[in-house]
Amino acid sequence: MPASQAILKGLAEDGGLFVPEQIPALDVPIEKLAEMDYQQVAYEVMKLFLTDFTEEELKGCIARAYDSKFESDEIAPLKKVQDVYFLELFHGATIAFKDMALSILPHLMITAARKNQVGREIVILTATSGDTGKAALAGFAGVEGTRIIVFYPKDGVSPIQEKQMVSQKGSNTFVVGIHGNFDQAQTGVKQMFADKGLAQEMAEAGFQFSSANSINIGRLVPQIVYYVYAYAKMVGNGALKNGEPLNVAVPTGNFGNILAAYYAKGMGLPVGKLICASNENKVLYDFFATGTYDKNREFLLTSSPSMDILISSNLERLIYRIAGNDAEKNKDLMKSLQEEGRYEITPEMKGKLEAFYGNYASEAETAAMIKKTYQETGYVMDTHTSVAASVYEKYLSETGDTAKTVIASTASPYKFTKSVMSAIDSKYEGRPDFELVDELEAISGVKIPQAIEEIRNAPVLHRTVCEVSEMKESVKKFLGI
Numbered sequence: 001m002p003a004s005q006a007i008l009k010g011l012a013e014d015g016g017l018f019v020p021e022q023i024p025a026l027d028v029p030i031e032k033l034a035e036m037d038y039q040q041v042a043y044e045v046m047k048l049f050l051t052d053f054t055e056e057e058l059k060g061c062i063a064r065a066y067d068s069k070f071e072s073d074e075i076a077p078l079k080k081v082q083d084v085y086f087l088e089l090f091h092g093a094t095i096a097f098k099d100m101a102l103s104i105l106p107h108l109m110i111t112a113a114r115k116n117q118v119g120r121e122i123v124i125l126t127a128t129s130g131d132t133g134k135a136a137l138a139g140f141a142g143v144e145g146t147r148i149i150v151f152y153p154k155d156g157v158s159p160i161q162e163k164q165m166v167s168q169k170g171s172n173t174f175v176v177g178i179h180g181n182f183d184q185a186q187t188g189v190k191q192m193f194a195d196k197g198l199a200q201e202m203a204e205a206g207f208q209f210s211s212a213n214s215i216n217i218g219r220l221v222p223q224i225v226y227y228v229y230a231y232a233k234m235v236g237n238g239a240l241k242n243g244e245p246l247n248v249a250v251p252t253g254n255f256g257n258i259l260a261a262y263y264a265k266g267m268g269l270p271v272g273k274l275i276c277a278s279n280e281n282k283v284l285y286d287f288f289a290t291g292t293y294d295k296n297r298e299f300l301l302t303s304s305p306s307m308d309i310l311i312s313s314n315l316e317r318l319i320y321r322i323a324g325n326d327a328e329k330n331k332d333l334m335k336s337l338q339e340e341g342r343y344e345i346t347p348e349m350k351g352k353l354e355a356f357y358g359n360y361a362s363e364a365e366t367a368a369m370i371k372k373t374y375q376e377t378g379y380v381m382d383t384h385t386s387v388a389a390s391v392y393e394k395y396l397s398e399t400g401d402t403a404k405t406v407i408a409s410t411a412s413p414y415k416f417t418k419s420v421m422s423a424i425d426s427k428y429e430g431r432p433d434f435e436l437v438d439e440l441e442a443i444s445g446v447k448i449p450q451a452i453e454e455i456r457n458a459p460v461l462h463r464t465v466c467e468v469s470e471m472k473e474s475v476k477k478f479l480g481i
């Protein structure tokens with residue numbers, strides 16, 4: 001299927017995820033990429049996957065996405081702190097890494113709709129663990145020919161994440177809190193995608209669904225770009241020799257971000273270890289350790305809510321590859337996940353996971369890493385990034401592997417002010433997030449991002465809350481069908 005159609009559909013008819021038939025090789029030398037800006041690198045990477053987009057179309061999408069919405073000209077700046085490099089992916093409109101892909105997805109989608117003569121209105125149906133929701137809302141608000149519906153766990157996101165979403169403007173936007181967790185939101189959304197009767201009703205009323213979650217391949221491809229960009233930049237500034245392996249440590253939830261790094265490695269980028277960092281919802285750590293994926297466990301609410309996930313959807317795409325691109329085998333395992341909540345891979349498949357290292361950080365370790373790094377360097381990181389930094393520290397002490405390492409820094413500390421500030425000093429405990437914003441600015445010297453300023457006093461525009469079982473009804477109500 002052409003890439004543009006896969007982006008439009010989001011999910012295959014049988015409920016499976018779209019994957020590239022093969023991972024293309026980078027066709028521009030690193031030295032050349034090192035001289036390019038983010039937008040140019042984005043083109044060189046994305047053109048290899050989105051092969052049915054013309055040069056003009058793709059360059060147009062890139063130019064409209066990576067512009068002054070980002071508070072850094074570099075789009076994804078690298079910050080060296082002690083011996084590691086933080087790849088700051090949070091300088092977009094909603095200050096989390098989701099902006100890296102969601103600022104371009106709407107443009108890819110409208111272009112795809114035009115290319116495929118889609119006459120119907122596209123309804124973006126999204127489940128969020130906190131960050132995708134706002135990034136998708138910001139991307140799709142006011143985009144003609146689209147509507148966007150976001151479901152978030154009412155008690156499972158930070159107050160700032162919630163305020164960002166419920167203050168969203170735009171008559172094509174709809175935000176719903178559910179009495180449930182992220183997995184339930186994601187499962188509910190997937191069920192609606194697979195619901196043939198609903199699709200029929202939608203079609204009759206002139207609508208069709210698509211997805212802004214990382215199950216959409218149009219989310220994944222733009223995420224490969226920043227790994228290539230970071231590597232090339234480091235070669236360009238002499239931090240790395242061309243060809244030298246670069247480890248990446250990624251705070252992981254739905255397995256989208258780290259899968260993009262794996263794809264980058266598959267393209268020939270000299271990525272060393274893929275360090276997969278989990279919080280206390282450590283289903284992935286257990287999977288890498290044992291070869292069994294088992295979601296039958298308690299769902300914990302942590303200080304890194306965007307990683308509070310037990311069903312890491314994108315792992316399906318990795319399973320497909322380590323099963324030797326065997327779609328049937330993949331399907332059997334996913335069926336077992338659906339029916340029994342677990343599956344076990346073969347020793348042969350497990351042998352293909354060598355590039356990965358999995359571990360997790362407890363709540364106490366996450367807080368301690370924020371504090372230690374701040375005290376030693378003045379650098380303030382958010383809770384998710386700290387999970388990755390903590391796991392990287394474990395990796396380093398277990399293996400002694402001193403290869404250069406990039407830590408994917410997935411959110412601004414301003415998004416999780418309360419957790420970050422109370423990690424640094426217990427005197428901040430119990431104070432509300434918004435009040436601590438000014439304190440964070442004072443201690444870090446990092447200016448309050450525009451994204452925070454604009455929601456501080458913004459009115460709440462979305463108040464719908466529903467049960468998990470009522471998700472479909474609320475979609476129909478919003479669409480008037």
Ligand SMILES: *Cc1c(COP(=O)(O)O)cnc(C)c1O
Nearest residue numbers: 131253254255256257306410411
């Ligand atoms: C979404 C998110 C993650 C997890 O990324 P995945 O691609 O789902 O693994 C980590 N940190 C933050 C801040 C996020 O928003």
